[in-house]
Amino acid sequence: MKALTTSTRQKQAAAQALCTGCEVRNACFGRDVDAEGLRQLDQAIERRFRLAAGENLYRIGDPFRGLYAIRSGYLKTSIRDDRGREQVVGLHMKGDVVGVGGLESHFYIFDVSALAPSELCEIPFEKLETLARGLPQLRRNMVKMFALYLNRDSGTHALRRKGSAETRLAGLLLDFSRRLEARGGDPASFSLPVSREDIGSHLGLSAAAVGRAFAQLNELGLAKASRRVIEITDSAGLRALVSSGV
Amino acid sequence: MKALTTSTRQKQAAAQALCTGCEVRNACFGRDVDAEGLRQLDQAIERRFRLAAGENLYRIGDPFRGLYAIRSGYLKTSIRDDRGREQVVGLHMKGDVVGVGGLESHFYIFDVSALAPSELCEIPFEKLETLARGLPQLRRNMVKMFALYLNRDSGTHALRRKGSAETRLAGLLLDFSRRLEARGGDPASFSLPVSREDIGSHLGLSAAAVGRAFAQLNELGLAKASRRVIEITDSAGLRALVSSGV
């Protein structure tokens, strides 16, 4: 994990301009906050940095430093059981905030690592909290974000606990598609830089089963996957498959 | 859902006294809040009422009224898929707060119903929010609560996505045992007023499989279940089973 090398004034100005579009402010915390509040919020966001694919953001047990907003790239959240086997509990993209797990325990309780080259902002939590005192809308946004995450977790986990391998995979693809669309991406064609192994771990399936499920969805004409690029060819069909519950 | 019939002054006073020990304040929101804050918090808690076993607290789509703190009893949270089949996503006991899902959408997004006769407090969220402006500690507690729920959800769901039927059931029993112990109950012997069907739905198993898993745990000498009363006879063994991941 290395900081960006933004030494010159020009570079810093560019970074600042870029950060204006940052999801940290707009999608997560900054919505409906007034201009002065946004300025303060920007100041609170400590530094931007990159992770290479495979790099860890933090590990289980690391002291809580703050939240991280994903500006670009893909990350995964996972835990390990006593045997050291990894279990993927979340896949994150641009606009998501990770690190919430550390708020309660003062230590991070998940492993988080980059699946693809990613760009992040660190948000020291005390600063956010201090700021929230003076900005009612920011407080509301924080609560909303937590609630949203709670809901999404419960909802997606519930959907993935039952049903065939194809159904679960279809659910994951739709979830990804929707989230990308909400962030201005193409819902029908996107990159899913996650190994079969990790997808399987997330869905409660083996890597082999995930491969077969992809083949099945392809045969049904619902989605094509060439390596790690997904083409959703019939999203209505996918939705029908998911809601049929089979 | 019917309000308690507390008409006389005496009864109200008794209720007030009872509410002092209420988890709403102590375990959830009131921790480390000063006396004046606690007084205000008590005022914000609107009314206490009972649910009979099987009664609904709210249903999917009901307008968000507020959060509910469980004073006693057991509730379940569930969703329905398009076919109307129920999926249990959470089991709640004394000290838990339900309704958080409504914060973001202004509508409740789960069904919640009582599994046993239960006593609840309603917490109108605007009041809590208003209050939080003046009470930094209350703000922190709210954040902590959300974070705790996020963690617990991710953690337990993750544990239950893999492993045999016995392992998942063992995980559920340990979770229940721990939560009860944290609330001053007996961790080795408790009532689990949840049908095999609901347990199965929560764990992603059929009712038959749950029954067989109980039989298995009994044979292994780890836990006994007579109907809906659980006796944990070897909690270390249960933990070993869960962490072995088999």
Add this chain to the structure above:
DNA sequence: CGCACTTTTGAACAGAATCAAGTTTTGTGG
């Protein structure tokens, strides 16, 4: 006491895990 519901148990079946090759892709260094 009897009825409705839950739970237990059994047998046949289905889906995914696992193990094992074989193939494609990716990344690295020459």
Add this chain to the structure above:
DNA sequence: CCACAAAACTTGATTCTGTTCAAAAGTGCG
């Protein structure tokens, strides 16, 4: 740019676990 090695993916055969359906036994409430 190519060759090689490592990793990821596909595919097949077998095994295992849990599902489903059905019947019997137990429980609780009127």
